[in-house]
Amino acid sequence: MINKSFIFGAAVLAIAAFAISSCSDDSGVDYLSATVTIDESSLSGIPSPESYTVTFTNVGTGDVLQKISTGTSVSTDSLITGVYNITAQAQFEKGGFSYNYIGTSSNVEVNADGINCVIKVSATKSSALVFKEIFYSAGKTPAAKNYFRDQFYEIYNNSDKTVYADGICLGEALSSTVFDFTGAAGLTGDASDYIFFGKLVWQVPGDGNDYPIAPGESFVIAQYATDHTAADKNPNSLDLSTADFETYIDDYSSNQTDCNAINLNLVCNASGNNSKQYFTSVFGSAMVIFYPSTTIKNTDYIESVNQANNMGREILKSDVLDAVDCIKNATTAKRLEAQFDAGSIYCSGIYVNESIYRKTASTNADGRIVYQDTNNSTEDFQISTTPTIRRNSAGRPSWSTWTVAQ
Amino acid sequence: MIFLSLTLLPFQAGAQRHLNDNAALELNKADNLWISSDNAAGLLFQPVVAYNVVSFDYSYDSGSFHRKQSGSSLRNVNFDTQGALKVGKFQLWGRFAYNNIADNGTQFNTLLYDPFDERTIYNVADTVSSNWRKQSYEMEVKAAFPLLADKLAAGLHVIYSDKLSAKQKDPRSESSRYYITLKPSLTLKTGKHVFGVNGYYSNNFERVIPTLSNSSETQPVYVLRGLGNYVDETVGSSGLSIMYYKCNTFGGAFQYNLDGPVRILAEVGFLSHSTNVRQSSTQPLKMGSTSKSDLTCSVRTLFGNGNGNLNKVTVSFSDIKTDGTEYTSVWDKVTGEWEVRSQAVMSTYSTLTAAVMYDRYILEDNSFKWNYHAGLSWIDKSDEYKLPHSSFSYDNILVDASGFRRFVVGKSSLLTGVCASYNLNLSGDYSYAGSHPSSPLVRDWYPHDINILTSDYYKAGLKADYCFPLKGKINLSVSGDASYLYVDASLDRFYIRGAVALIF
Numbered sequence: 001m002i003n004k005s006f007i008f009g010a011a012v013l014a015i016a017a018f019a020i021s022s023c024s025d026d027s028g029v030d031y032l033s034a035t036v037t038i039d040e041s042s043l044s045g046i047p048s049p050e051s052y053t054v055t056f057t058n059v060g061t062g063d064v065l066q067k068i069s070t071g072t073s074v075s076t077d078s079l080i081t082g083v084y085n086i087t088a089q090a091q092f093e094k095g096g097f098s099y100n101y102i103g104t105s106s107n108v109e110v111n112a113d114g115i116n117c118v119i120k121v122s123a124t125k126s127s128a129l130v131f132k133e134i135f136y137s138a139g140k141t142p143a144a145k146n147y148f149r150d151q152f153y154e155i156y157n158n159s160d161k162t163v164y165a166d167g168i169c170l171g172e173a174l175s176s177t178v179f180d181f182t183g184a185a186g187l188t189g190d191a192s193d194y195i196f197f198g199k200l201v202w203q204v205p206g207d208g209n210d211y212p213i214a215p216g217e218s219f220v221i222a223q224y225a226t227d228h229t230a231a232d233k234n235p236n237s238l239d240l241s242t243a244d245f246e247t248y249i250d251d252y253s254s255n256q257t258d259c260n261a262i263n264l265n266l267v268c269n270a271s272g273n274n275s276k277q278y279f280t281s282v283f284g285s286a287m288v289i290f291y292p293s294t295t296i297k298n299t300d301y302i303e304s305v306n307q308a309n310n311m312g313r314e315i316l317k318s319d320v321l322d323a324v325d326c327i328k329n330a331t332t333a334k335r336l337e338a339q340f341d342a343g344s345i346y347c348s349g350i351y352v353n354e355s356i357y358r359k360t361a362s363t364n365a366d367g368r369i370v371y372q373d374t375n376n377s378t379e380d381f382q383i384s385t386t387p388t389i390r391r392n393s394a395g396r397p398s399w400s401t402w403t404v405a406q
Numbered sequence: 407m408i409f410l411s412l413t414l415l416p417f418q419a420g421a422q423r424h425l426n427d428n429a430a431l432e433l434n435k436a437d438n439l440w441i442s443s444d445n446a447a448g449l450l451f452q453p454v455v456a457y458n459v460v461s462f463d464y465s466y467d468s469g470s471f472h473r474k475q476s477g478s479s480l481r482n483v484n485f486d487t488q489g490a491l492k493v494g495k496f497q498l499w500g501r502f503a504y505n506n507i508a509d510n511g512t513q514f515n516t517l518l519y520d521p522f523d524e525r526t527i528y529n530v531a532d533t534v535s536s537n538w539r540k541q542s543y544e545m546e547v548k549a550a551f552p553l554l555a556d557k558l559a560a561g562l563h564v565i566y567s568d569k570l571s572a573k574q575k576d577p578r579s580e581s582s583r584y585y586i587t588l589k590p591s592l593t594l595k596t597g598k599h600v601f602g603v604n605g606y607y608s609n610n611f612e613r614v615i616p617t618l619s620n621s622s623e624t625q626p627v628y629v630l631r632g633l634g635n636y637v638d639e640t641v642g643s644s645g646l647s648i649m650y651y652k653c654n655t656f657g658g659a660f661q662y663n664l665d666g667p668v669r670i671l672a673e674v675g676f677l678s679h680s681t682n683v684r685q686s687s688t689q690p691l692k693m694g695s696t697s698k699s700d701l702t703c704s705v706r707t708l709f710g711n712g713n714g715n716l717n718k719v720t721v722s723f724s725d726i727k728t729d730g731t732e733y734t735s736v737w738d739k740v741t742g743e744w745e746v747r748s749q750a751v752m753s754t755y756s757t758l759t760a761a762v763m764y765d766r767y768i769l770e771d772n773s774f775k776w777n778y779h780a781g782l783s784w785i786d787k788s789d790e791y792k793l794p795h796s797s798f799s800y801d802n803i804l805v806d807a808s809g810f811r812r813f814v815v816g817k818s819s820l821l822t823g824v825c826a827s828y829n830l831n832l833s834g835d836y837s838y839a840g841s842h843p844s845s846p847l848v849r850d851w852y853p854h855d856i857n858i859l860t861s862d863y864y865k866a867g868l869k870a871d872y873c874f875p876l877k878g879k880i881n882l883s884v885s886g887d888a889s890y891l892y893v894d895a896s897l898d899r900f901y902i903r904g905a906v907a908l909i910f
Contacts, residue, residue, distance in 0.1 A: 029750055029792040060734030060748070061637055063841045080793045081750040083734040107736050109747050146622050178739050283644070306739055329638050333737060349640070350624060 033077040034115040046123045049090035059083040062330030087342045088119045100375045104338030128163045130322045132156035135387040138282045139353030147234040149224045156218040166206030171197040172285040175335035180306040196312030201268035216368035217395035219244040225261030226405040241405035247278040260402035270301045270311045282350040284326030286335040290319045324377045343378025355387035425457045426881045427819045427873035430773040439671035444659045445602040446548035447561030447593040449497045458489035461907035469899025475521040478511035497550040507540040517614040519571040524728045525681040528694030531628045533846045536575035543568045563589035577625035577641035583612035602661035610653035616641040632753035633791040634848040635840045647686035655679045669708040691744045698728040716767040728755040758786040777810040800834030800859045818874035827865045834860030865891040883907040
């Protein structure tokens, strides 16, 4: 009796339990397919490349998938549900000109099979002046203290013609995904024609002929053009006493002295920053060099329509020479539009003494290096743990002759 | 304080026997089918003999046999007081417990008090070996009272818990966790049969603040997605913000009790847990959510052969399933908020268990002279990350046995016992196909844990408990136990515990 009651009760419950548990729903997640079509309708007068490299970047995870198109179309069946930034890019040389093709579709929701995405590409000719190396992550002293006074920006003449640095500007662009200036008060024309700068903008002085940069030469802009390996600074750092320009504001608490490097002009201060020292974020900024087609005003800034009290100086997009989107890590949102930089680059952390530098595309017979410039910093740049100015024996301009800081 | 005062009340007139040692307390609970069910109302028809216990114990275990998220050594100081009594028509049981825990040498858990809770799989991990300091306060009370003479009873079981924890090395965190559980219940008695039903609601909340003691050095961490998949993040500067884990649980259970020479209690219960994880309160960002379901069944049977023996057989089964949902959010600059654009169930976790336990008591006075125990349990774990497909699974059988002898010397008693168990692994594997095959999670954490969970091991232990009258009906118990787990020369763990208790 005992055994029968117990066994019966246990059996009924076990059967019920297994029945219920076996009815669980197993809704699977499958790979999804997508087709990308490249719209070349804006390439008037510009030849089409043979194929495009199409990159699918998962916004949530940072995972990347690359495919090569057949003509203007590419398909994949290897995407998982998510939101993607899809970029199509190509590089093509013809008639002595180098063309960069780029187009991006952002935040494409892939949540069903058979997604179709059209990407409109635009093309630009390669600029002569490009960022060659940027050191923004800063580093640490032997005593493990943060040291950021040795930030620098090296700009290289990637062409076969002499160009002039006179009037070239360096600045940090405001994020196009955060700040909206559409219909902003005081803005002339369409906000989509401009790129906006919210912090300090520096300009190389000169009347147009003072600072020639020959092919294969570069000029270095240092925050503080001194020898940072000195014992009272950071022996782990580098010597910037031969930098060509520096961003000197003031002898602020003896943090910085005015060195032999030529002082850039501070032409714009949209944020109203009263700091007497200049440095860019160690997490990375959207660094841009441009040649302004009009004189830059240092007043009457434009206020963002969606971020009150955030001011910017508008610069025509067509004035931009080169731009690099330096971000914090793989899942940080981009700041720059794809036409300036289709990708992004990041160091392994902050105060890690890492710089980003451009990859070599080719070396001419005379030894002059041509650096890779596809308008995509993800592809064009790599990380170095030894920040170096004039890497790969880049030439120093003839007018830059000093050998010590002062 | 109410619970403490209840537990310190002297023995109430009307109770049929006095429990004067831990063996008697154990028999008291073993003899009551309803005390360990979710239905408090059943206590009215089968009351627990009144008792009070105040205990203090210290335990320590250490060894290489541990999962990465648990420590190489664990120290726990515990204060516990509990008791049962009848007040008027109310049958009451209450407990208060305080634990102070030092968990040393843990890894891959940056945030959570309990990293093994499957409701909170969207944790954050780091590779730094760190210590944790934890405190928990738990109070619970069961009350049963008649609604209709000897036919219908109502009951309520309330549990409140507050837990604090702090990670001791960068990246650090401070966690505050609380939960409250309510189980209202009803039982209906018809002759020898009692039918019961209870509801279940629990609200669980954990708030974690990631911090650094050295703010000049940010720390890299991994925001977990499951089975080795993650997203990079940092703690410090503008990195990880405050994390919030919120869980609501609904459910209930049915019970059937048969009284007589053979007493049976069968119980089927179901719980549904829904947990949401969010980062930051000013710009909330969904980090993930889980949906967990627990199905549990048990049958407990008590019978004696009329010669002063009590036999107890317990058969139990559980099926626990968890789905992990990931979200992709995009910052909307117009609204200034994170907007969810995509979500999908990307991982599933399944745990099946079954167990059969047999206990035999040779009774003596209000306690037992001998206790024999044998048990057989099985666990099947199967976790999966959907795409790219990764899996983590194991299948084990555990056999355990123990024997206790109680010696009576005058008014004192000495309980001694031995126990042994053997765990046999049937299968187990971890495979990873994601985009971070060389990360520390995939190379170190998961392979280490699957090795622990698929180990065959032996475990043996001893226990001694000496109890003597202190004053009046108050008895003092001094006890200790130790056990040793062995896999091989490089993988083992020992455990020791000492306790002092007042029983009255």
